[in-house]
Each structure stands twice: as structure tokens, then as C-alpha cells.
Amino acid sequence: MRFLQRLHDEQVNSSSGDGDPGTDGLLLQLRSEGDSLLAAGDEAIRRALAGSNSEDFLRTSRQQGGQ
Amino acid sequence: MSTHPANLSADLLPRLCGADIELGNFIAGVVRAGGTGYEASRALLAEIDGLPIRHDSYVNNWWSSAAASGYQYGKQSGYGASSGAYAYDYQDVGRRFLLSNGGCAYIDLDHVELCLPEVINAFDHVAAWHGMLRIMRAALHRANQSRSPNSRIQVLVNNSDGQGNSYGSHLNFMITRRAFDNIFLRKSHYLSFLASFQISNILLTGQGKVGAENGRPSTPYQISQRADFFEIIQGPQTTFKRPIVNARDETLCGRGVADDPSAPARLHVIFFDSALAHGSALFRVGPMQLILTLLELGHVNSRLILDDPLDALQSYSHDPTLQTRAALINGELLTLVELQSAYLEEVKRYAAQGVFTGIVPDYEEIIALWEGVVNNFAKQDLMAAARSGIDWVLKLMAIERSMDQHAGLDWDSPEIKVIDHLYSSLDDDGLYWAYESGGLTRQLVTPEHIAYFTDNPPADTRAWTRAMLLRRAAHGSVFSVDWDTITFKMRGRYNWPTYRTFNMANPLGYTQADAQEIFDSSLDFTELLDALEADSCGATLTADALTTRQQQGEEHHALSTTAT
Numbered sequence: 001m002r003f004l005q006r007l008h009d010e011q012v013n014s015s016s017g018d019g020d021p022g023t024d025g026l027l028l029q030l031r032s033e034g035d036s037l038l039a040a041g042d043e044a045i046r047r048a049l050a051g052s053n054s055e056d057f058l059r060t061s062r063q064q065g066g067q
Numbered sequence: 068m069s070t071h072p073a074n075l076s077a078d079l080l081p082r083l084c085g086a087d088i089e090l091g092n093f094i095a096g097v098v099r100a101g102g103t104g105y106e107a108s109r110a111l112l113a114e115i116d117g118l119p120i121r122h123d124s125y126v127n128n129w130w131s132s133a134a135a136s137g138y139q140y141g142k143q144s145g146y147g148a149s150s151g152a153y154a155y156d157y158q159d160v161g162r163r164f165l166l167s168n169g170g171c172a173y174i175d176l177d178h179v180e181l182c183l184p185e186v187i188n189a190f191d192h193v194a195a196w197h198g199m200l201r202i203m204r205a206a207l208h209r210a211n212q213s214r215s216p217n218s219r220i221q222v223l224v225n226n227s228d229g230q231g232n233s234y235g236s237h238l239n240f241m242i243t244r245r246a247f248d249n250i251f252l253r254k255s256h257y258l259s260f261l262a263s264f265q266i267s268n269i270l271l272t273g274q275g276k277v278g279a280e281n282g283r284p285s286t287p288y289q290i291s292q293r294a295d296f297f298e299i300i301q302g303p304q305t306t307f308k309r310p311i312v313n314a315r316d317e318t319l320c321g322r323g324v325a326d327d328p329s330a331p332a333r334l335h336v337i338f339f340d341s342a343l344a345h346g347s348a349l350f351r352v353g354p355m356q357l358i359l360t361l362l363e364l365g366h367v368n369s370r371l372i373l374d375d376p377l378d379a380l381q382s383y384s385h386d387p388t389l390q391t392r393a394a395l396i397n398g399e400l401l402t403l404v405e406l407q408s409a410y411l412e413e414v415k416r417y418a419a420q421g422v423f424t425g426i427v428p429d430y431e432e433i434i435a436l437w438e439g440v441v442n443n444f445a446k447q448d449l450m451a452a453a454r455s456g457i458d459w460v461l462k463l464m465a466i467e468r469s470m471d472q473h474a475g476l477d478w479d480s481p482e483i484k485v486i487d488h489l490y491s492s493l494d495d496d497g498l499y500w501a502y503e504s505g506g507l508t509r510q511l512v513t514p515e516h517i518a519y520f521t522d523n524p525p526a527d528t529r530a531w532t533r534a535m536l537l538r539r540a541a542h543g544s545v546f547s548v549d550w551d552t553i554t555f556k557m558r559g560r561y562n563w564p565t566y567r568t569f570n571m572a573n574p575l576g577y578t579q580a581d582a583q584e585i586f587d588s589s590l591d592f593t594e595l596l597d598a599l600e601a602d603s604c605g606a607t608l609t610a611d612a613l614t615t616r617q618q619q620g621e622e623h624h625a626l627s628t629t630a631t
Contacts, residue, residue, distance in 0.1 A: 037450075067305040
């Protein structure tokens with residue numbers, strides 16, 4: 001499930017109900033803008049995914065409950 | 068922008084704000100029974116300079132006077148922790164106040180906790196918060212310098228470990244005692260109005276989280292890190308059965324004010340997530356300042372009250388598509404965006420009448436930004452919301468992009484939870500920092516403004532004199548520090564030590580405008596304390612004193628912004 005896709009679908013359903021072509025354009029625009037801007041985090045994500053065993057990382061990140 | 072204190076009275080106070088924020092800290096890759104928070108937090112705190120200094124442990128000072136000074140959990144007679152006497156309290160270890168900006172740092176249940184200096188302006192809060200993160204980041208780098216690559220300390224600016232443990236990101240607002248009593252003791256619709264507003268505000272302040280905790284129904288992604296952990300509407304506790312509205316009553320305005328009806332109260336807000344993006348950081352404080360002003364004035368619109376706030380919080384948080392509707396007490400069903408928008412409209416209606424003038428600095432700018440982001444959500448323009456600095460949207464986009472780019476990853480993949488955590492990593496691997504430096508999110512305060520609050524206290528609150536006194540005190544002479552007092556060890560007759568406690572009950576007193584001249588002219592430290600005590604500002608916390616302080620408020624704020 002992709003939430004961004006669902007948001008788009010909701011918007012299609014609520015805007016015109018007849019498949020307004022403008023809303024497809026909106027999603028494409030969202031993805032296009034997102035691609036260029038979110039690319040800033042790609043390297044950090046690649047390092048995170050490659051750097052260590054994720055299950056180990058999560059196991060060691062356990063915290064004491066706080067306030 | 069310009070404000071004038073035309074409507075100040077004893078029933079209405081400037082919205083002073085502080086914050087005490089716990090961090091996630093552990094040693095990456097090291098598995099140990101009970102976790103590594105104990106070692107990580109102490110190694111980090113040892114890298115943060117502050118006063119008082121003690122040499123009785125490797126974090127210099129792990130004693131506090133929390134117990135010794137009569138602090139009683141959640142009791143009105145209780146009093147906040149200070150940092151000098153001798154009792155051990157796991158919730159207040161090694162507290163030291165910073166000479167740089169007047170804030171403080173300590174260890175609370177193995178979490179490093181950062182406390183911001185008191186500010187009045189919401190934009191100053193954002194700058195002071197990011198200034199404190201800079202201080203913490205430098206401490207993290209120093210702590211890791213001597214550690215092997217296999218045992219590096221990791222710091223997460225979040226509120227949940229994804230394994231059922233939560234830690235707080237608290238705000239503190241000065242409000243009138245009358246308003247505090249109305250919320251908790253006299254008028255239940257005031258409490259419900261505030262709780263419903265806080266819930267609606269997760270739209271702007273949530274950091275986002277993969278999964279659910281604390282026995283809540285499973286969900287791939289939710290808006291709030293903390294929502295799963297709130298179980299009741301109100302109460303004084305913070306570590307279990309957490310309440311949406313916290314009733315802890317500690318004034319931090321002098322020990323003699325408990326029975327003074329004109330003395331202000333402190334509203335301890337434990338509800339919100341930690342924020343990294345500037346938008347979310349601002350919207351934790353600015354809208355609360357406005358809503359609390361409405362509460363003080365008695366402008367409480369009961370139409371906006373949720374029928375079942377706890378259910379609504381869960382439902383709203385667990386639906387990032389923002390389609391879920393929750394019932395108000397009149398039966399109306401509103402989405403999260405619609406409820407937040409209704410509160411915004413309420414604030415705008417009263418703003419047009421001038422009620423925030425002189426109480427909430429820059430309220431027009433706060434409202435304009437607030438309206439802009441709510442409109443983004445109303446149009447389902449999430450990219451615009453992300454660019455406005457809303458953490459949960461940024462994180463959601465990052466995670467869905469990761470799943471698009473890496474085949475085989477889905478919401479249950481541990482790698483996705485790692486990305487959730489690393490969004491808030493304080494270190495160079497932090498995803499938020501990558502987005503900030505890449506220009507994805509709008510910065511609401513300048514790097515210079517942040518740098519100012521890294522190295523300087525706010526000019527318009529008592530934090531200024533606190534920091535200056537700590538800088539001027541002789542080595543070894545600071546015995547204890549609390550928000551409203553500093554006790555110095557002085558040299559007495561025949562060199563016998565004597566102790567002198569300097570009181571700063573009024574949080575709006577002892578500003579730079581009040582005290583700069585005294586600091587510039589006094590010859591020695593004793594004379595300096597004498598002169599400060601002789602000055603009429605701030606020593607006594609009364610409604611009149613607060614009014615006098617506020618009448619100079621705009622001037623003080625101008626000083627702080629000019630300095631940036």
C-alpha cells in the first residue's frame with residue numbers, strides 16, 4: 001500500500017468523479033517534484049540500507065521508557 | 068508584526084515558553100541486557116559543559132536535589148529539580164546549566180534531556196531548539212571520537228523506539244493561575260477544548276512513525292510518534308498512563324508563589340512529538356500560544372470539542388490519508404484537517420479583534436504560516452506541506468520512495484523501520500539533515516539566528532541573567548542552579564564559606580535591558596549580586612511586575628532579533 005497513491009485516488013474520487021485528467025497530472029507532478037527534492041536523501045538511505053544488519057540495529061536501539 | 072500591550076491585565080500573561088526534550092540514545096551494534104542507554108547517555112552528557120561542576124562521578128555530577136528539595140511527583144507543593152544538593156534521582160542525573168544560552172542538560176531515565184532557555188517568541192523557540200541540537204551534535208561527535216567504529220553512540224531525536232517505549236518532548240507555557248485552575252479544577256470544557264486542539268495539531272507537529280505500539284491496532288504508518296501512548300485525558304503522571312493534557316503543577320517561579328493567586332502557573336505539555344523540520348517545530352509552540360490566550364480570555368468554543376478525544380487521536384494518527392472522521396460532541400463528523408482548520412478559524416476571528424496583541428509576538432506571521440500549511444493539506448498537496456517543513460510528510464515521502472527504489476521492501480521490512488529511526492538521527496547519517504541541506508524544506512529561522520541561540524541566551528527573559536551570572540561566577544563558586552535560583556558559595560569572614568542564593572522568580576525579569584548596565588558597571592561579584600537584588604525588576608513576581616516587564620517586551624525582542 002502506498003499512501004501517496006491512495007491520497008491521489010481519494011482526490012480523483014472527490015474532485016470530479018469522472019477521471020479528471022488534471023489529477024493524474026497532479027500525481028505525476030508530485031512524483032516529479034518529489035524525485036528531484038527527495039533525491040537529497042538517497043545517499044543517506046543507501047548507506048543506511050547497506051551499512052548494517054537492520055534487525056541488529058533495531059535490537060540495539062531499544063530504549064528505557066521515559067517521560 | 069508590531070504589538071502593543073493594550074490589553075494586558077492580571078488575567079492575561081505573555082506566552083513564555085520553555086521545553087524539556089528527551090533523546091533516544093544507544094550504542095549501535097552493541098547488544099546488552101537492559102540496553103546501552105545508561106552508558107550512551109553518560110558519555111554524551113560528559114561532553115556538555117555546564118555548571119555546577121562536581122567531581123564525584125565520571126559525568127562530573129550525577130547528584131541532584133530533586134528529592135532533597137522537596138520535589139514530589141505531580142504534587143502542587145512539589146518543586147522542580149535543581150542541580151546542587153545530594154540525593155539520587157534517576158529522572159534528574161547530572162544536571163548542568165549552560166553558560167552559553169542559559170538552558171540545561173541532564174539525564175532522565177537514561178535519556179539525555181535538553182532543556183531550552185525560556186523564550187517568548189515562537190521563532191526564537193525554533194532557533195533555540197536547533198541551537199541546542201547543534202550543541203548536542205558537537206557533543207556526540209566528541210563522544211564518538213574515542214570510540215571504535217563498532218561501538219558508536221547514536222542519538223535519535225524521536226519519541227519512541229518502536230518496541231513499546233516512549234520518551235517525551237515537553238513544552239512549558241506560562242499561563243495565569245486562573246486559567247490553570249479553569250482547565251484542571253473548575254471547567255471541564257476548557258480541558259476538552261485544549262485536548263481537542265492538541266489532537267488536531269498532530270497534523271502539523273507529528274513526526275510520523277512506522278507501525279503501532281502499546282497494544283494499539285497495527286498500522287503501516289501513522290502521523291504521531293506519541294499518539295499510541297496516551298491513555299487518559301488528564302493527569303499529573305508522565306511515564307505511565309500518559310494523559311493528553313498533563314496536570315503537573317510546578318511553577319518554577321519562586322517557592323513563595325504557591326498560594327499567590329496573582330502568580331502564574333506553568334502548563335506542562337507532554338503531548339507533542341519532537342520536531343526537526345522548522346514548520347513542525349514552530350507549530351508546536353505558536354498555535355499553542357494562541358489557543359492558550361483564548362483559554363485565558365475565556366473564549367472557549369465548545370462546538371470544537373471531540374466527543375471521544377482518545378479514540379479520535381488513535382483514529383486520526385493511524386490514517387495518513389487524512390480521510391478519517393471523528394465525532395464532535397454535537398455529532399458533527401470532522402476530518403483531522405477540518406478540525407485543525409476550525410481551530411485556525413477561531414484564532415483568526417479573535418486575531419481580528421486584536422486579542423493577541425502584546426501577548427503572542429509575531430502572531431500575524433504565525434497565523435499566516437499556519438493557514439498556508441492547513442490549506443496545503445486541504446488541497447491534499449503533500450509536497451507543499453513537506454516543503455513547509457512538516458516532519459511526518461517528509462518521512463512518509465522518504466519511506467515510500469525507498470520502497471519504490473528498492474524491490475522487496477515493504478512496511479514490515481526492518482529496513483523501513485531503520486529509515487524511520489534514521490530520519491531523526493542527530494549524526495551525519497540523519498535523513499532530515501540531508502533534506503535540510505538539499506533545500507527541500509523551508510527554513511523559518513536563519514542559520515545566524517540558530518547560531519545566536521547556540522552561543523547566547525534570549526535577551527528578553529531571565530535566561531539572560533542566568534547565563535551571565537554563570538559566566539561571571541568564580542571557578543567552583545556555583546553551588547546549585549535551578550530555573551529561578553542560583554546558589555553561590557562565597558568566601559565569608561575568616562575565609563569560612565557562606566552560601567548566597569540569588570532569586571529570579573519572575574521569568575520575564577532580569578532581561579538584558581534590565582541588567583546589562585549592572586553587569587557593565589559592577590566591580591566585583593558581590594557588588595553585582597547586590598546591585599541585581601537592589602534593582603526593582605523581577606525580584607518579586609506579581610501581576611504588576613509582569614505587566615511592567617511585558618510593556619518592555621517588544622523592545623527586548625527587538626534586541627534579540629537585532630543581535631541575529
